[in-house]
Amino acid sequence: MNQSFPDEDLPEGAVVDGMALGRPFDDSYDFVVVGSGAAGAVAAHTLAESGASVALVEEGPWVKTRDFGDRVYDAFRGMYRDAGTQVLEGDSYIPLIQGACVGGSTVMNSAIAWRPPEEVLVDWQRRFGLGDVASMKVLEPHFDALEAALGARGVQDEVLGENNRIFLEQAEKQGISAVRTRRYERGCRGSGRCMTGCPTAAKQGMNVSYVPWALRLGARIFTSCRVDRVVIVSGRAVGIVARAKGGHPVHLRARRGVLVAASAVQTPNLLRRSGLRARDLGEHFQAHPGLGMGGVFDRPVHMEFGATQGADIEQFRTSDGIKLETISMPPELAAVRIPGIGRELMNRLAVFSNLAVWALIVRSDSEGRVTTGWGGRDKVVFSLSKRDLERVRGGMARLASLFFDAGALEVWPGVFGIPSALTSADQVKLLEDAPLDARAFSFIATHLFGTARMGPERKGREGSVVGLDFQTHEAERLYVVDSSVFPTNLGVNPQHTIMALARLASVRVLEA
């Protein structure tokens, strides 16, 4: 089998591996882009397409498609920030999933391509003064271009898998509007391995799309290089200083600008290290906390085959603040959520084939804060509000009902204070009365927003961090193009919106 993947046969000299870098490095480009995830990769490609010289700097390594395995621990070690152990700290500890490799979180997410809800964009325009930056009319051509480039489409029949099929069928029976998830993929084979990196490069993560495309247009990527700070001289960004994993310094000058796309957790601390002092920097952190629920059927479900996330219910997004979805879990992650220890756990693992996992994400009202913790680490403080928890337990009750109506023999809610296995629909009401205490739930956080908000005005250190031209209020030619600029969360998976805004931002930077 000599299949070649898009992350192979790259132009000579296009990749500088910070792990292998044997000397200090100094170079000049038109633009330096920090971060190679959804935002940074698209920005780098858009800039390179215009003929500009571009350096893309990524803190993590480039793990190639050929090296992807199906073991979660290997993926955690090689591609996840803090080896998958990062948490939000607040009333409870909530695992926080972020990629730390070329392609960022797009390497291990489900490549979901939902456009943002119209009402969210209207809210951004009205409440935060974002004007046409947040208009669907302005964003539409960018969505169209991204969807065409990455092959966005609903999950195909042959890779739907039982986990998704049961969910869709049951929703339809109950008159609930459910849809097949729209994803960026070209030829998904249903390996169920989105979380450990797509082994066939069918999933159009940035590692096999916009990053290699940018390199083929002449861009260069510096991998395993952590940016210490953006160099700002006389109020203008002129480059970055990074440290290669091998220990050598990397100085990259930027003639036309530095674009920061390091994520809503890393971007604010990078800007702080670069001397920005806006009071709102790192504030207003938002996420989509989510949790999964297991249901055991009397027949095989085989989560290990099919689209990892292939079905969505958005009907309750505006009314209840929740989105319901499927998520197939690999054994290592399912084992954590399966109730019990010892023989009880073993007996449940023995019926893994019959297990389905469905989930909810909540469009949380809560806001947190990104600070710098001990040893310089990025620290995120975040707690869910009572209102969020009410939404969560309502969503869990809906999920449990769906499970029982679909014929599940047992439902595993994973809520402290509630029986670990519910065995009849009569018990669903227990979830509606679950304690309004974040410590009772097993949340996980993805989708991060808001720590360098965009807005038209700034008074002293108060107000927004970034202007409507994506440029920081404090330093010229320093742009923020990731979801840090989002004034709020979305209620749907944000990758598509992040990429569209990054594309729009890059076009505007080129026009500036």
Next chain:
Amino acid sequence: MRGSVPSAWLTGVERRWASAVFDTLFPGIADEGLVSITELDLFGFLDQLRETVPARVAWAVRFAIVFVALSPLFVLWRLRTLASLDQVVRERVVTELATSRVYGIRQLVLILKSMGALLYGADARVRRRMFEGHPQRSEDSR
């Protein structure tokens, strides 16, 4: 025990405790074709873990091992460690911790369960059993 390479991280006593703690969580069921976690390279995994995760997490794992190993002292009020109890009693003790009203105690068990699951769920024999009946993925895990 396969792969029981002496660990520089955990002391000899802590290794014995770690073995007992993880065996309590993932004891295996021979009839179901599920092996005990102690048949896997537990110490190799723990050593690698120490090198992989941030130091604060590695210390949390170590603390959790010691805490759970010594928990019979305050769960059973007996001068015993988990390693000296039989499996049934061990499970009762650790279940007490896992369902404790104190969030921090529940989290300590969860940390160990999470880490153990990364090793256990990745084993080819375990996966073969878990994926049983699906020809494509059963084959993959060989």
